[in-house]
Amino acid sequence: MDFSEYTLxxxxxxxxxxQDTVKRKADTYKPHIDHENNIWWKAxxxxxxxxxxxxxxxxxxxxxxxxVPAGSNERSLLLLETFLRTNPTLKIFVLFNFTSSSxxxxxxxxxxxxxxxxxxxxxxxxxxxxxxxxxGIDTKSIANHYTYFRNSVHEMYNHIKERRSLYYMxxxxxxxxxxxxxxxxxxxxxxxxxxxxxxxxxxxxxxxxLYSNDEYTLTKMDYxxxxxxxxxxxxxxxxxxxxNYVDGGRNLMDYMAILATSQGxxxxxxxxxxxxxxxxxxxxxxxxxxxxxxxxx
Amino acid sequence: xxxxxxxYTLISFGDSYTFGQDVIDGEYIDPMTIKTSxxxxxxxxxxxxxxIEMWKSECNEKAYTQIIADAxxxxxxxxxxVPGSSNERSLNLLDSFLRQNPTLKIFVLFNFTAASxxxNILKLQKxxxxxxxxxxxxxxxxxxxxxxxxxxxxxxxxxxxNKRSIENLFTYFRNEEQETYQHIKDRRALYNIxxxxxxxxxxxxxxxxxxxxxxxxxxxxxINSNDGLGIExxxxxxxxxxxxxxxxxxxxxxxxIDNSPLLSHIGIDHLAGAANINLxxxxxxxxxxxxxxxxxxxxxxxSDYLRYRSEYGMHWSIxxxxxxxxxxxxxxxxxYDx
Numbered sequence: 299m300d301f302s303e304y305t306l307x308x309x310x311x312x313x314x315x316x317q318d319t320v321k322r323k324a325d326t327y328k329p330h331i332d333h334e335n336n337i338w339w340k341a342x343x344x345x346x347x348x349x350x351x352x353x354x355x356x357x358x359x360x361x362x363x364x365x366v367p368a369g370s371n372e373r374s375l376l377l378l379e380t381f382l383r384t385n386p387t388l389k390i391f392v393l394f395n396f397t398s399s400s401x402x403x404x405x406x407x408x409x410x411x412x413x414x415x416x417x418x419x420x421x422x423x424x425x426x427x428x429x430x431x432x433x434g435i436d437t438k439s440i441a442n443h444y445t446y447f448r449n450s451v452h453e454m455y456n457h458i459k460e461r462r463s464l465y466y467m468x469x470x471x472x473x474x475x476x477x478x479x480x481x482x483x484x485x486x487x488x489x490x491x492x493x494x495x496x497x498x499x500x501x502x503x504x505x506x507x508l509y510s511n512d513e514y515t516l517t518k519m520d521y522x523x524x525x526x527x528x529x530x531x532x533x534x535x536x537x538x539x540x541x542n543y544v545d546g547g548r549n550l551m552d553y554m555a556i557l558a559t560s561q562g563x564x565x566x567x568x569x570x571x572x573x574x575x576x577x578x579x580x581x582x583x584x585x586x587x588x589x590x591x592x593x594x595x
Numbered sequence: 596x597x598x599x600x601x602x603y604t605l606i607s608f609g610d611s612y613t614f615g616q617d618v619i620d621g622e623y624i625d626p627m628t629i630k631t632s633x634x635x636x637x638x639x640x641x642x643x644x645x646x647i648e649m650w651k652s653e654c655n656e657k658a659y660t661q662i663i664a665d666a667x668x669x670x671x672x673x674x675x676x677v678p679g680s681s682n683e684r685s686l687n688l689l690d691s692f693l694r695q696n697p698t699l700k701i702f703v704l705f706n707f708t709a710a711s712x713x714x715n716i717l718k719l720q721k722x723x724x725x726x727x728x729x730x731x732x733x734x735x736x737x738x739x740x741x742x743x744x745x746x747x748x749x750x751x752x753x754x755x756x757n758k759r760s761i762e763n764l765f766t767y768f769r770n771e772e773q774e775t776y777q778h779i780k781d782r783r784a785l786y787n788i789x790x791x792x793x794x795x796x797x798x799x800x801x802x803x804x805x806x807x808x809x810x811x812x813x814x815x816x817x818i819n820s821n822d823g824l825g826i827e828x829x830x831x832x833x834x835x836x837x838x839x840x841x842x843x844x845x846x847x848x849x850x851x852i853d854n855s856p857l858l859s860h861i862g863i864d865h866l867a868g869a870a871n872i873n874l875x876x877x878x879x880x881x882x883x884x885x886x887x888x889x890x891x892x893x894x895x896x897x898s899d900y901l902r903y904r905s906e907y908g909m910h911w912s913i914x915x916x917x918x919x920x921x922x923x924x925x926x927x928x929x930x931y932d933x
Contacts, residue, residue, distance in 0.1 A: 305836070315825070340825035362836070366823035373823050379783055380842040388836055405773045405818060414772045416821040434767030443768060446755030451730045452716040462690055463784060470790035497716060500732040502677035502684050504614070504651040514604070514673075514699055520691040 299474065303389050306361040307381060308349035309374035310395025313480045314365025315340070316347030318573035319581060346578045349393060351585035356592070358391065368418050368426070370401035371460045371482075375467070382471045392475035393588070394464060396482040399457040400448070406432035454493050457484040458525045465535045476592050478539035479549040480584075485541055486548035489529050494522045539591045553587065554580055598795060598931050602700050605672035606692060607660035608685035609706025612801045612873070612919075613676025614651070615658030617910035621650050657913050660704060662920035667927070669702065679734050681712035682781045682803075686788065693792045703796040704923070705785060707803040710778040711769065712736045717753040737765045775814050778805040779847045786857045797927050799861035800871040801919075806851055806863060807870035813848045815841060861926045872919055876903045876911065879918060 308314055320342040322335070344350060344363040353361035364377045374394065381390075404419045409430060417427065421444050424437050448456075468475050479485065487493070499519045510516050517523070528534050532542055544553040554576065558567035568580030576584065607613055655661060655674040664672035675688050685705065692701075715735045719728075731753070750757035769777075789796050800806065820841050831838050839845065850856050854864050861872070869875035880901055903915035911919065 336825055337828055340828055360835075362829060364823075364826065364829065366826065369823055376780075376843055377823065377826065379787075380846075381836075381838060383846070384837040384839070384842065403776075404768060405770065405776055406767070407770055407772070412817070414770075414818045416818060418823075432767075434763060439763065439767065442755065442760065443764075446717070446753075446760060447715060447764060447768075449716065449718055451718070455714075455716055459687075463787075466690075466784070466787040466791045470787045496728050497730045497732060498726070498728050501688065502675075502680050502734075504647065505675060505677060505688065507648055507651055508673055508675065513671075514692075515695040516692060517695070520695060521687045524691070524694065 299391075301356045301358045301391070304358055304391045304474075305388060306349060306353045306356075306358040306393065307364065307378075307390045308361065308393040308395075309364045309378050310393075311365060311369045311374075311397035311401075311481065312367040312575055313397075314347065314349065314363065314393075314395045315367050316343035316345070316349075316363070316365065316575075316581065317367050318570035318575035319343050319346035319578045346581060348581045348585040348588060351581060352393070352589055352592075355585065355589055359389075365395070366418075368401070368420065369397065370403055370418055370420075371396055371399070372401075372403045373418065375460065375463055376403075378464070379467055382467060382473065386471065390473060392468065392473055392477075394475060394477040396457075396460070396477065396479045398481045399453045399460070399484050400444070402448075402456070406435055409433045451493050451497065454484060454488060455522070457482070457488075458522065461525070461534075461536065461538075468536070475537055476539060476588060476595070477536050478588065478591075480551060481549060483548035483552075485529055488526060489541065492526060494519065494526055497522070537595050539588065543587070543591060550584060550587070554583065557583060596795065596931055598702070600667040600669050600702070603669055603702045603795075604699060605660060605664045605667075605669040605704065606675065606689075606701050607672065607704040607706070608675045608689055609704075610676060610680050610685075610708035610712075610802065611678035611910055612708075613658065613660065613674065613704075613706045614678050615654035615656075615660075615674070615676065615910075615916065616678050617654075617905035617908035618657040618913050618916060619650075619653050620907045621654070657916060659916045659920040659923065662917060663704070663924055663927075666920065666924055670700075676706070677734075679712075679736065680708065681714055681734055681736070682707055682710070683712075683714045684734060686781065686784055687714075689785075690788055693788065693794065697792065701794060703789065703794055703798075705796060705798040707778075707781065707798065707800045709736070709802045710774040710781070710805050711765065713769070713777070717756055720750075720752060720754055723752055735761070735764075737761060771808075772814065772817055775805055775809060776818075776844075778803070778809075779843060782847070782856075782858065783843075789858070795931060796859055797861065797923060797930065798858045799923065799926075801873050802871060804870040804874075809848055810851055810863070814844045815848070818844065859926075859930050861923065865922070865926060872922065875922070876915055876918055879903065 320339065322339045347363060347365065349361050349363045364374065366373055378392065378394070401418060401420045404417050405414050406417050407414050409432060415432070417423070423440055427435060429436065464477065501519060506518070508516055509518055532540065534540060541548065544550060545556050547553045547556050554568045555565040559565050568576050568583060570577055658674060658676065660672055660674045675685065677684055689703065713735055715733050716730050717733050718730055785798060822841060827840070829838055830840055854862060856862060863870065866872065866875040867878065869878055880903055903911055903918055905912040
């Protein structure tokens with residue numbers, strides 16, 4: 299691949315954004331407060347993040363950083379989908395950082411207006427959702443939602459859906475890519491616990507009559523089982539920097555902690571002591587790992 | 596693209612309409628009460644699984660998928676219609692099928708059902724757990740879930756799931772704008788899956804009415820713009836690249852207005868302005884009273900005898916399936932035979 303013909307387009311969360319590589323005065327979680335400072339801050343953080351480092355080191359034509367602080371995989375997938383659809387002939391290489399599976403996008407109704415907001419949801423969303431802003435949304439309803447509807451097994455299912463979704467988007471447009479998990483540790487948990495053993499099989503009423511391995515193939519609960527097999531056999535559909543590449547850690551966060559201790563530092567050597575994201579030095583180390591993976595694959 | 600249908604398998608995804616529910620008298624089987632795997636397993640244990648198999652087979656045999664397969668001379672057909680199911684369920688099944696049969700020549704029919712339906716993995720109450728498996732995959736739909744089984748309503752079956760929590764879910768978390776957003780995501784997901792495998796297809800809405808709703812009030816009139824912190828600095832429209840504000844919603848609305856869907860989709864323009872095929876058939880219904888009630892000799896009303904509505908339930912009769920099949924056949928011919 300001649301990277302100089304390609305634009306490196308990067309999706310992910312605050313780590314992709316480069317948060318904490320540059321100090322910021324305004325509150326990260328209340329972006330509407332200081333728009334101009336945000337623009338300056340984004341440019342500065344993006345400049346020091348792994349995306350820019352990889353683009354420079356590998357000689358990409360240029361780079362675009364779609365990292366969103368507190369962003370979800372769902373947000374990243376929407377931004378990618380739009381970008382691919384509106385630039386079908388542009389030569390791009392995609393970096394996709396999967397963040398925590400518990401995050402997602404929700405559209406909530408403003409309490410006293412007939413309008414809706416798009417909100418990044420997380421179990422800690424009340425940190426950035428003003429009390430009383432949205433109808434029916436408060437600490438209790440969010441806690442109930444995460445406890446009963448978006449429970450840990452449901453999150454595992456969403457994780458698989460998001461992986462598949464990325465695969466189909468990239469396949470439909472035939473785009474080279476590298477994906478990885480900075481905060482996401484679901485693959486580690488799936489491999490450790492195989493949560494599929496705790497779910498009653500149910501492909502839908504009557505679908506078991508269509509299971510076959512003859513003229514066509516359709517096997518029971520393939521949606522879940524195939525993903526588990528891919529993990530076990532290290533045969534991911536995506537070009538994914540998985541648990542086999544992170545020196546025994548669960549994700550790239552762990553990898554950096556392991557790297558730091560192996561170099562004789564504290565485990566959090568590469569993290570900002572206040573914001574807990576990586577420092578510029580941390581981004582340099584992670585860029586090396588991703589670059590190595592791209593070159594090898 | 597001219598297709599030799601005799602080389603292709605017709606694969607059909609959707610809900611109870613796709614399944615063919617109510618084309619025969621299925622009074623003895625209520626899929627809503629045996630959809631959960633525990634109930635299904637109990638039936639199997641009682642030797643009644645064959646009854647379900649036979650019912651599915653008979654319903655499928657008279658449904659629009661079989662009628663279309665026969666009319667075009669498809670090699671064979673597979674009916675993945677699931678009573679009470681969601682678009683999410685259909686997309687997962689399609690994904691599994693394509694991934695496991697990447698080289699099989701197939702033509703896909705995809706019926707989008709109500710956008711409010713979705714899959715949820717719920718935790719069973721301790722006393723409901725069997726085989727040491729505490730989780731069920733459930734097709735969640737506010738009306739069916741709360742009405743079909745009392746133990747859903749009073750929380751006896753799943754931890755934290757009761758009438759009130761489901762109502763809160765659909766009122767606040769999966770509100771109508773969230774459903775519109777989900778609808779657009781489902782459409783895009785289908786497009787990406789089919790494009791990845793380059794599969795000929797026809798999609799349509801039997802119960803889904805989201806497109807009509809979007810055309811009536813575009814989502815951007817109701818949703819405040821937010822592409823994520825700092826993304827506005829990446830908006831661009833020159834030779835280097837294109838990226839515009841809230842494009843997911845804007846582009847989908849524009850496709851509807853311009854009648855240029857990415858999918859090969861039977862849209863409102865093919866349905867004489869009706870929001871979906873179900874409403875289209877209602878308009879076609881020849882036995883309506885047209886405002887005045889007509890009584891038959893036995894005292895029953897003429898409107899009790901609808902041609903396209905089944906006498907066994909709320910779904911279509913065999914005549915209804917034939918009429919829907921005609922519409923879909925016409926669309927496929929125009930799209931793929933010219």
